[in-house]
Amino acid sequence: xxxxxxxxxxxxxxxxxxxxxxxxxxxxxxxxxxxxxxxxxxxxxxxxxxxxxxxxxxxxxxxxxxxxxxxxxxxxxxxxxxxxxxxxxxxxxxxxxxxxxxxxxxxxxxxxxxxxxxxxxxxxxxxxxxxxxxxxxxxxxxxxxxx
Amino acid sequence: xxxxxxxxxxxxxxxxxxxxxxxxxxxxxxxxxxxxxxxxxxxxxxxxxxxxxxxxxxxxxxxxxxxxxxx
Numbered sequence: 777x778x779x780x781x782x783x784x785x786x787x788x789x790x791x792x793x794x795x796x797x798x799x800x801x802x803x804x805x806x807x808x809x810x811x812x813x814x815x816x817x818x819x820x821x822x823x824x825x826x827x828x829x830x831x832x833x834x835x836x837x838x839x840x841x842x843x844x845x846x847x848x849x850x851x852x853x854x855x856x857x858x859x860x861x862x863x864x865x866x867x868x869x870x871x872x873x874x875x876x877x878x879x880x881x882x883x884x885x886x887x888x889x890x891x892x893x894x895x896x897x898x899x900x901x902x903x904x905x906x907x908x909x910x911x912x913x914x915x916x917x918x919x920x921x922x923x
Numbered sequence: 924x925x926x927x928x929x930x931x932x933x934x935x936x937x938x939x940x941x942x943x944x945x946x947x948x949x950x951x952x953x954x955x956x957x958x959x960x961x962x963x964x965x966x967x968x969x970x971x972x973x974x975x976x977x978x979x980x981x982x983x984x985x986x987x988x989x990x991x992x993x994x
């Protein structure tokens with residue numbers, strides 16, 4: 777299946793890799809089908825792309841690369857929604873808000889995107905309010921601390 | 924909507940496991956104490972609006988951002 781993407785032009789995708797977000801993403805409830813595409817081998821970023829609408833493409837990152845001590849518990853409700861049975865089912869991404877430079881960009885640690893990679897189900901969950909995991913976590917902070 | 928009046932230190936139960944207690948009333952602010960199992964998520968409702976807004980902002984990335992990143 778050929779889809780239009782936000783950054784990569786037309787891309788041939790395998791329909792079996794489509795991830796269903798049954799509630800959409802906050803702010804965009806109408807788009808339910810997404811696919812993960814790699815963006816650049818040099819950067820720890822991927823594109824969470826709607827298969828229905830090219831302009832709906834979120835740059836996402838593995839949060840653990842930028843914040844090694846990032847941990848949270850999934851609620852029973854979220855586990856049920858995503859049919860998660862074991863830890864290995866789970867992939868966690870954070871949506872990145874890119875600015876002029878990568879260092880000025882932020883990532884959303886408050887509301888990670890959780891994907892059950894075996895069942896191909898996804899949901900953007902909301903963690904308990906916490907100063908440690910903000911909506912706009914500066915990537916600069918993480919890049920600096922990783923050195 | 925169910926409307927209940929409560930005084931300071933009084934509380935309400937939501938289901939068998941969630942208690943919401945009025946801790947203090949100061950002018951136009953009410954301080955609530957919430958006792959709930961860990962599986963129940965409690966948020967200020969502004970949090971959801973903020974996440975929607977952040978998602979919209981995240982989409983405002985220009986198509987040539989990869990070039991910028993490589994600089």
